[in-house]
Amino acid sequence: MKDLRNKKILVVGLGKSGLATADFLVSRGAHVTVTDQLSASQLGLTADAAQKLGCSLALAGHPVEVFTQADLIVVSPGVPLDLPALREAQSKSIPIIGELELASRFLQLPVVAISGTNGKTTTTALVGDMLKHSGKRVFVGGNIGNPLVTLIKEEEPFEVAVVEVSSFQLDSMESFHPQVAVLLNISEDHLDRYPSFADYVASKCRLFANQTEEDTAVVPARDPLITVRCTIPSRQLNFSLTKNSAHAYLDSGWLMCRVMPGPLRRYDLQHWQLAGKHNQQNLLAAVLAATQMGAKPEAIQKTIDSFEPLPHRMELVHHWRGIRFYDDSKGTNVDSVVRSLESFSSPIILIAGGRDKEGSYDPLVSLVRQRVKMLVLLGEARFLLAEALGSLSCTVVVEDMDGAVQVALGAAAAGDVVLLSPACSSFDQYEDYKARGEHFRTLVHKYTAMEAGVDNLSSPWVASRKDTRKLNAHN
16 A cells, blocks of 8 residues: 555554654545544644644544544554454454554665664664764664654655664564564563563564565574574574674673674774673674674774663663662663663662563562662552562662652662662653653752751661661561
8 A cells, every 4th residue: 555645544542653654644645533542632732733734633532433434554553453443443354554564665775673672772773873883874763763654754865774673563564574683682571461471472573574585683692582483584693792603792802793704803892881781782783783784893893982871771870979870760671670680789779660561570589689788669560579579678668759769868878779670661650761760860869969968858768878787677
């Protein structure tokens, strides 16, 4: 359906992706209706923008008739595909695709697609920078900020698209075909949306579905889950922290990379700024993908030397009285928190909680026992987390972020790390993980600015900074 003129197209979900999709469809002459669970007053400027585009609005619910009367339905990533109105449309053989799939049908340039449970955004940004420093005109987007469909309307002649791809986007793809597909890892996540972990894994493996032997897959070396569950028809490039048989690996402070028929390249990691082994893995994957797309070695080294942590991903937001405060609000699943905890040898005060995603918290047990000085739990999942982990460390349950930061400040001593890494989504109390991270940052600066009055914070744990016996008594 490349000729969209006069087609009746329904866009489901009026977030950033939905609005960009509506804009593109209107520009192609389609008659567009947008629908969302939220009302016009709740959507605010977004609803106004859709109306100014000339879209019809069906808000505050999903009326079945607008689904069954459409020629095509385009769903936004956050919309569950088992929505009753979508099922009704499917029963009438109405095509249902996502924004990623829609955009891919109009693309005329090679695509690097990056997915995985964790590390997608960092790796996407790394690949984009390596190619830009190589002099290429690069579109960086997808799930990272700019929906891929916006590329179709851009007047700038890009040479390559580097896109972050979520499992939700892969669920609604049909012909999306990346020339380079990067799958960083798969661990439990979004089990509040998928019937089982196996279904989530199958969704991630769809990244390779339309590749051929002329394309490239970048995957971790000998990953038992990806190797067994994913069918990969393309050429594989592997990365590993330790295996020097991989195409990219680490060796005594150097990153080694060889993509045949090219030579073995060595990259110095002396100025690499991102903490944690997981970010080293992200870098290994990025170097392989960028090399495959023609990035210059000097451009790759420049990116390694200059790349800074992205917001809300193990971001150092303050250093006060010997205490370091890290915002890892993007740590919305258990595996991500495991990786963050592994990055520190200092005692950790961990702020966690939010909306539960129905995964197991068991992978955190040994790390909490060994490295976490205090658990501060908030949000809807605070009691679930307390039941799973509360016996392993001094644990405090609070209502909200304000209380969590006060408790953490009261308990922290010089040399400690205060880490927000929630293991849960933010949607119980915030619009998204960004708003949660910004609130944490604001509160940290607010309360640390009260230097003289820190001991007056309304926290029963303040005294424990001076009396270790009291702190231990609450284990």
